[in-house]
Amino acid sequence: MTALQIIFLLAAAVILISAVMVTATRNMVHAALWLIATLFGVAVIFAVLEAGFLAVVQVVVYIGAIAIMFIFAVMLTRREMLDKGPQMNKRAWLAGILCVVIFASLIYMLSSWVGFNQIPLLVGNADTLTLLGQSLLLPSAYLLPFEVASVLLLAALVGAVYVASNRKQEEK
Amino acid sequence: MQSWLYILLFMIVAVIIPFAAILIARILGPRKPNPIKQSTYECGMETVGDSWVQFKAQYYVFALIFLVFDVETVFLFPWAISINALPMFAVVEGAVFILILVAGLVFTWRKGMLEWN
Amino acid sequence: MQDPIGNLYNWLMGWLVSWGVDQAISNILLSLVGIVILVTIAMVLDVFLVWIERKVVARFQDRLGPNRIGPWGIFQPFADIIKLLIKEDTTPNGADVFVFNLAPILSLASVLLLWAVLPIAEVVFGVDLNVALLYIVAAGAIGTLSVIMAGWSSNNKFALVGAYRMVANMISYEIPMVVILLIPAILTGSMSMLTISQSQEQYWFVLVVPLAALVFLISAIAELGRSPFDLNEGESEIVSGFHIEYSGMKFGLFYAGELLHAFTFGAFISILFFGGYNGPGVTQMPVLGVFYFFIKAMIGYWIIMWVKYTVPRIRIDHMLYFNWKFLVPFSISILVMTAVMHKSLSGYETPVYVGGMLAANLVLGWITIEILRAQARKQRKMDDPNSRVVAELTH
Numbered sequence: 001m002t003a004l005q006i007i008f009l010l011a012a013a014v015i016l017i018s019a020v021m022v023t024a025t026r027n028m029v030h031a032a033l034w035l036i037a038t039l040f041g042v043a044v045i046f047a048v049l050e051a052g053f054l055a056v057v058q059v060v061v062y063i064g065a066i067a068i069m070f071i072f073a074v075m076l077t078r079r080e081m082l083d084k085g086p087q088m089n090k091r092a093w094l095a096g097i098l099c100v101v102i103f104a105s106l107i108y109m110l111s112s113w114v115g116f117n118q119i120p121l122l123v124g125n126a127d128t129l130t131l132l133g134q135s136l137l138l139p140s141a142y143l144l145p146f147e148v149a150s151v152l153l154l155a156a157l158v159g160a161v162y163v164a165s166n167r168k169q170e171e172k
Numbered sequence: 173m174q175s176w177l178y179i180l181l182f183m184i185v186a187v188i189i190p191f192a193a194i195l196i197a198r199i200l201g202p203r204k205p206n207p208i209k210q211s212t213y214e215c216g217m218e219t220v221g222d223s224w225v226q227f228k229a230q231y232y233v234f235a236l237i238f239l240v241f242d243v244e245t246v247f248l249f250p251w252a253i254s255i256n257a258l259p260m261f262a263v264v265e266g267a268v269f270i271l272i273l274v275a276g277l278v279f280t281w282r283k284g285m286l287e288w289n
Numbered sequence: 290m291q292d293p294i295g296n297l298y299n300w301l302m303g304w305l306v307s308w309g310v311d312q313a314i315s316n317i318l319l320s321l322v323g324i325v326i327l328v329t330i331a332m333v334l335d336v337f338l339v340w341i342e343r344k345v346v347a348r349f350q351d352r353l354g355p356n357r358i359g360p361w362g363i364f365q366p367f368a369d370i371i372k373l374l375i376k377e378d379t380t381p382n383g384a385d386v387f388v389f390n391l392a393p394i395l396s397l398a399s400v401l402l403l404w405a406v407l408p409i410a411e412v413v414f415g416v417d418l419n420v421a422l423l424y425i426v427a428a429g430a431i432g433t434l435s436v437i438m439a440g441w442s443s444n445n446k447f448a449l450v451g452a453y454r455m456v457a458n459m460i461s462y463e464i465p466m467v468v469i470l471l472i473p474a475i476l477t478g479s480m481s482m483l484t485i486s487q488s489q490e491q492y493w494f495v496l497v498v499p500l501a502a503l504v505f506l507i508s509a510i511a512e513l514g515r516s517p518f519d520l521n522e523g524e525s526e527i528v529s530g531f532h533i534e535y536s537g538m539k540f541g542l543f544y545a546g547e548l549l550h551a552f553t554f555g556a557f558i559s560i561l562f563f564g565g566y567n568g569p570g571v572t573q574m575p576v577l578g579v580f581y582f583f584i585k586a587m588i589g590y591w592i593i594m595w596v597k598y599t600v601p602r603i604r605i606d607h608m609l610y611f612n613w614k615f616l617v618p619f620s621i622s623i624l625v626m627t628a629v630m631h632k633s634l635s636g637y638e639t640p641v642y643v644g645g646m647l648a649a650n651l652v653l654g655w656i657t658i659e660i661l662r663a664q665a666r667k668q669r670k671m672d673d674p675n676s677r678v679v680a681e682l683t684h
Contacts, residue, residue, distance in 0.1 A: 003177070003313065029441060033388065036434065047176040055176075056423040057246050064430025064463075065239040068456065071437055072232050129419060129480070133254025136247075137262045147265070149247060150272040153240050157276040160236045161285050167229065175416040178320050179405055179424075182415065185324050186401035189332070190394040190542050194378075197538030201377045231457050234609065238460045241617070245467045248624075249423060252474040255628060256635070263632045267625050274621060277613075286613045288606035 004119060007048055015041035024088070028074045036067045053129055233285055237277075244273050292412045293576060298323075324405075327415055331404050331549060338548045339366040342594065349598040369541075376537035384534065385442040392439035393535065393542040399432040400550045407556055408483045410566045410578030422470045422480040425557070426463070429512065432550070433459045439543075440531035452531040454605055455514055461612045462511035462518075465620040469505045472498055472627050473561050486565035490572075491639060495562040497646040498627055500654055502562040504620050506592070509554040511608070513547065516597040518608055555589025556582070563589075619657060626653055 018037035025031050039062045046055035110116055135141040251266045280286060298319060305315035340355070340363060347354025355362030380386055405415035406424055418424055433456055440452020474480050476497065477488045485494075495502045511518040532543050559565060563585050566578030603611070626649055634645045 004173075007177075007180075027385075030385075030388075033438070044180075047179075048173070050173060052176065052418070052420045053249075053423070056420050056427045059427035060423060060430055061239075061243055061246055064427065064433060065235070065242045065460070068433065068437065068460065069232070069235045069239060071441075072235050075441075076229065076232055129250065130254050130257060130478075133250035133252075134258065136250050137254060137258055137265055143265060146247070147269060147272075150244065150269045153244055154272050154276045157237065157240045157273075158279060160233070160240075161280050161283050164229070164233045164236070164285060165283055175418050177317075178324070178416045179402075179418070181317070181320055182324050182328075182402060182405045183398070185321070185328055186398040187394060189328060189401070190397040193374075193538055193542060194390065194394070197374045197376070198378050200375050201537060202375075203377065205379065207382075228453075231453055234457055234461060234613075237613070238464060241464045242467070245464070245471065246423075248468075248471055249474065249480065252471045252628075253478055253480060255475055255632060256478040260632055263628045266628060270621060270625060274618065277617065281614065286610065288609055 002119065004048060008045065011041045011044040011048065014038075015045075029071060032067060032070045032074055035070065036063055039063050039067065050128075053132065230288055237280060237285070240276065241273065244269075294413055324415070327404055328401055331401060332545075334552065335545050335549045336366045336370070338552055338590075339369060339545070342548060345591070345594050346598055349595075373538050373541040378537050378539070381444055381534045383444040385444075388438050388442035389534075390539070392435045392442065393539040393546075395431060395435035395438070397542045397546040397549075399428050399435060400546045400553060402428045402431070403550075403553050406482050407553070408486050408560065408565060409582050411483075411487070411571070411575045413576070413579055414483060417481055417483045419479070419481050421482040422474060426467055426470070429459075429463065433463075436531055439535070443531070443534040445534055448531045448533045451533075455531060457605075458514065458518060458608060459512055461609055462508045462616070465504055465612065465616040466508040466512055468617075468620040468624050469501050469508070470561075471624055472501045475624075475628055475631055482560055482565075486560055486567065489564040489567055492643055493562065493564040493567075496643055498562070498623070498650060499647070500623050500650050501620075501627070502558065504616060504623065505561065506558060508612075508616065508620075509558065510593055510596060511612070513551050513554060513593070515547075515551060515593065517600040517603045519602060551593050552586060552590045555591075555593055556586035558589045559585035622653065623650075626650075 015038050018034045018041065021034040022031050022038065025034060039058060043055045043058040043063075046052075046058055136146045137143060247269070248266065251262070251269070255262055255266070301319055302315055305318070306312060310318075343365065344354040344362070355365040358364040358368055380389060403425060406418050406421040408414040408417075436455050436459070437452050440448045440455075443449070473485045473494060476494060477485050479485065532540055535543060559582070564581075565585070566582040568577065568581035571578045571581065627646070630646055630649045634642045637645075
């Protein structure tokens with residue numbers, strides 16, 4: 001059991017348990033907090049895979065911006081912070097069986113993959129950051145997706161402003 | 173991997189120390205709960221109405237604008253690092269990226285979304 | 290004397306391995322010892338910061354400050370800590386107990402995490418992370434989360450409003466801060482704090498990008514939630530904001546966390562723009578860097594305190610306008626200008642480079658001031674009741 005495996009198993013346990021708690025908990029703000037635990041577990045897995053940049057980006061963007069937006073959105077809706085009662089309905093056992101079947105078939109499909117039994121060879125993280133920068137900026141690499149990403153962000157901003165300004169008109 | 177392991181250990185220690193401080197305070201402090209002491213504070217009066225305020229929608233708009241700019245700056249970090257290794261057109265590409273989003277900020281400004289009322 | 294920590298580490302490693310302890314386990318053990326020492330230094334520093342804060346605010350307000358306990362009141366913070374420890378630990382009615390207790394822990398933990406990447410000297414640092422600049426932003430994000438957790442779980446109107454305002458403040462001012470953090474990354478080509486300190490051996494970055502240092506100072510003060518941006522703590526407005534329901538050691542953790550955060554930001558300003566541990570004689574004896582680092586960090590902290598105790602509080606809408614309408618466009622223009630000038634001038638020798646960048650900064654600063662003056666003139670003309678233009682418009 002190398003350190004890599006131990007940390008991976010712990011992080012995976014955190015992710016899975018928190019993800020289940022997101023759906024099973026009664027209080028919406030608690031659900032947002034469990035989501036934060038899940039995202040943090042994903043950041044730990046990125047760090048274990050030597051993708052340090054992506055690990056901090058995960059914390060900065062997902063936990064520092066998106067999770068806060070979720071919490072603001074939950075607080076924006078009235079009375080959503082009170083208990084809502086049990087989150088399982090009568091057919092929960094059927095959903096459980098379905099999950100187990102899907103999990104078993106995924107494992108079966110993956111077992112024929114060559115990487116199933118091997119610990120991944122990790123790249124030393126000396127220059128991956130400069131490589132990332134260069135690949136985003138060279139025209140022969142991914143320059144166009146880089147610029148299109150900014151147009152996508154612009155579209156998101158314009159859409160958000162439009163929706164918010166409509167709501168303001170309604171309030172007036 | 174070595175440095176991230178250090179950070180993980182650091183996180184564990186950094187959480188244990190304030191936790192230990194609170195634990196010591198809980199052990200050393202008296203424990204005499206009474207309903208008046210535990211009632212919520214409202215300038216010395218009884219609380220009026222529900223303890224939940226209408227959340228101004230403006231906060232959500234600011235969080236959205238912040239999200240877009242946050243993702244933008246995250247994209248800019250690899251750009252900033254590799255400027256030295258690439259010729260001048262890399263700077264121009266980054267400037268185009270930034271200017272597209274500045275146009276978005278100007279649009280938001282003109283639409284009055286940055287007003288707080 | 291060249292590398293005392295490294296030598297000590299190697300000696301202890303050799304000793305542990307010769308005892309038969311596994312290599313990896315002894316690595317972890319020694320790292321743990323190092324971490325505990327670093328965190329202890331940060332906490333002891335925190336205790337003295339309480340004393341420094343109270344003495345300095347007293348002098349700014351023309352009075353003496355604590356001077357009874359010990360010479361110059363130096364044992365005052367210890368008395369404060371004992372008082373906080375023996376206070377009762379109340380939880381208000383209807384508060385969410387787990388989140389209520391977790392918030393102060395996360396708040397202090399997010400500040401302590403920053404100390405892992407600070408290069409105190411060339412050979413004294415926690416870890417040389419290659420993404421240290423974004424790591425700092427990430428630790429700040431955890432701090433923001435702890436504020437919202439505190440405000441929401443207190444079951445109190447004032448706490449909730451205070452938390453909303455504080456979070457709106459912190460996330461707004463994070464944008465200029467992160468944009469300015471890109472500038473040392475451009476100048477050095479690396480996100481590691483150690484590399485940034487090492488490349489300031491010849492000249493400090495404040496000579497090359499003074500405007501960036503100024504904007505970083507302003508957004509750091511806003512990010513800390515200190516005056517003049519301390520709307521959430523306005524005692525006269527919303528009664529202490531999100532820490533209303535906290536008493537005893539939990540409040541102590543918030544307060545200590547805030548002071549240590551301010552000191553850590555003073556340290557960042559000194560690392561990013563004022564050379565960090567560099568100073569005369571550091572190349573021969575690297576341990577001297579510790580001394581220079583703390584002096585510079587203390588000066589940075591003093592400037593933050595100076596601003597706090599001099600300037601009155603700003604209203605929340607002015608604060609947000611100032612950020613989104615001035616600081617964000619300004620910091621973006623500094624970024625683009627620095628990138629362009631750095632790339633064009635990077636081939637030349639140092640005096641031409643420094644002079645060129647400084648000149649570009651001054652030109653940008655002058656243009657900004659002219660734009661602001663034109664805006665102020667327009668605003669004054671609009672507000673002036675005797676003005677002919679306004680009289681024409683109102684008829």
